[in-house]
Amino acid sequence: MKPPTQAPPGAPPAAPAAAPVRVGRALWLSGATMISRVLGLARDQLFAILIGANRYSDAFVVAFRIPNLLRDLFAEGALSSAFVPAFADAHRNRGRDAAYRLANAVVGVVLVAVGVLTALGVVFADGLVAAIAPGLESPGLAALLARIMMPFLLLVSLAAVAMGMLNAQSRFGAPAIAPALFNVGSLAVGLGLWASGWPPERAVVGWAVGTMVGGVLQLGAQLPALHALGFRARPVLSREALRDPGMRRIGRLMGAAVVGLSATQVNILVNTIFASHQVGANTWLQMAFRLMQLPLGVFGVAIATVAGAGVAQRAAARDMPAVKATLGAAMRHVAFLNVPSAVGLAVLAGPIISMIYEHGRFGPEDTAATAQALVFYAVGLYAYSGVKVFAPAFYALDEARVPVVGSVLGMASNVALNVTLWPVLGFRGVALGTSLAAGVNFLVLALVWRRRHGGLGGAGIVAQLGRVMAATVVLGFAAWAALRGLQRVLPHDGGLARQLALGLLPVLAGGLAYLAAARALGISELTELLGAVRRRRARRS
Template structure:
């Protein structure tokens, strides 16, 4: 599983690094003004549906069903299931997009009610969202085909496709801006174009894997399809709790002073870097593996898989959270503070990043724990926990923003993530489906000590390197990151929380031709 995690994680890291370059470019060009606020809301809506209908609920219901069918009934039956689900998803999402395009002003009143006070900003958000909304169909179909590839044990193409989202977004900002009303319009068109490219890549890959898919034909609803749909409906909430919480963040932040949406967006993008690389990679690799083990009755193997997934997640997430917490200001200054993005915006964004960082380990562990439910066909329990977490997030938002403004939004999201993670862990443990083994119990306190050592080193080094001149900020951040990684991995190895030699052996195996 570690090799699969690193395959997905490597491509996801490339995508996230390009994503940071894209965000740096957007910050320099748009700053944290009304065009940026409108574009980020326009991007949020299709991404929310993508993570609910695509990567979230759909993968939670479809990947275990496809992997189990493939293992027990063979490729032909699994192929039929995939094509039938593709037809249903194409029809359903196309209808949803058509309705959304017509009623976008009404949707925007709900999604960003604060924009109504500024008619020009509200109309711009409606225009940009109408441009980006077809991305929903394209990227959800990409998620479906990626699920097939993951079920076949092919992780590379599906993980590589999002790289083109960032490439085309940056290209559109350079090439289209002179020909459209605002740079926000150029970015919106780049988003939709990237959906076409990503879908084409995974369709090509699944054809090469010997399972070409037709996306458009007459939908059929045999029992196996109805079972996937039945599991998918409650999973819309259970798998998408983080995204629903972030949507609440948008609604609340739209009511705050101008720029709040942008501060939270930029902070979230930095915070999402380890979440996307680690959480998505572990969840993607674990779900089909755990589904096969549960289907085959291999309880001990399933137990080991979950524990190792939690160990990998914490080993990589704890230092990321610690670094974001103690070095939020240098990170934001180095990445974003240039052009239209000034010191005031950098300080506001850094405060939000530190608050988001508090919840980072919980965000990633939720990805792991959800697979324990989804692999067993239980999407209802995460719904109940998810509803409580969403309610808690909303309540905390209303309380914390009174004193902390946009930072309260980020802190509410972090606290509700910890509630979500702990509730899922307790429920799995009560069922006998989660037991922390000796190796994990031994590793966690040692990883925490290594994280504390790293945090101390970063705080000391910050005093030397920052504030840095504009041209040197990225170099200073690179030194900070390099020293932090060296201290953490060295301390974790010496304390016995992480075997660095095992990681090195895994990387060497991945480089060997197969």
């Protein structure tokens, strides 16, 4: 597909779409994602209660990392980035039947290719564990858990195809709910383990089985929505299907995306190798990263999903002004929501982690270590979100080399930073290096976009970011002051009530202060979000 063209010289500029990012739709998607993330936190909380942060939890984290890395690389990463624009283009320009034939060809390839990867992972689990976690204390247990969870890769790969088809047709409900059902399945099994009173070395095996149950639910949740749209799963691997122009485009984009995303996976592998030499470090980093992913998933991914679908549709229509307007609106919303989230997580890392995780076998020392990791992860939250917005736009425009270069430079930065920071900061250096590497990746994408396509649609992105940062300073001070005040007045032996008060009330104080400052500074995204809430309430009425 050729990139969308600019308006010819002398012609009046094309007006961008009236609503480049559907704020109401993104708000609804954020709400659905919030439910999933809250359930994910509940799942992690139950994991901490049952197993804690020790060699058993490290074994699970390392074992799950094997199918999860492949999922991020092939399924929800390269495949989604390549499939959504190709499917959207086929649906718009060749019709629904052609798009569905393309999807069935992709399903056929996934069943064969990912099935082979799954089998290889089962056979070579011991070697894979030894390669990515050479310092692990329980490599045999990790290999057993990896064998149990490898089929999760196939389930989530098929779920990614379903998600791409639904998102490309602006059906965001089922894909947003599906991860919540994954968490529901894991929680259900975990509650059974908790009731049984199993020791951590047995409970962690049951937890791996619960992960598989969640994967089945994540795929199954999206099938009714696809059926309602007229899709019938008939996987094909014929020569004619593989020669479809959409398949050739997917193959071309996936090749570039795998190279680019492999840099991210190398970062994670490098982090795992370093952290495996300290008992509990992989668990601390995993728990902290999950908390950082709460605003990333609720806000960053939701905005990126809606914007990515809009970019793919507008790119298929060859409407470059609308593409730029969509990206501009998305980046303004990312700043408005994720910059304050990052500061809030950094200021309140300790009480938030204590409230969520410090129960059962997860002790105060684990809370302190996880909080330190979260502070350093929060540094990269805006960059993570920005990459999720920009990278799909380059793929939609057939400029896949750009995110590849950004990812490779980010990988090189991460490796260099880990080598430099680990002797000084230990596992904390892993978190900081990851955040700084994300910043390098984002900077590459932003600079190349500006050089190739000029500014983003809409005015005042830099000025808006300045106002957001000013309002965020108010948030940080209010949250810190509320925390210090509560620590003085609440009894130290307050137990769960003290944990809840210290974890929730400063968040509320900081959030209200930010909204008041945003209103005083005239940040327009606040007005858009409030308007979307009022419209949704009016429709319900």
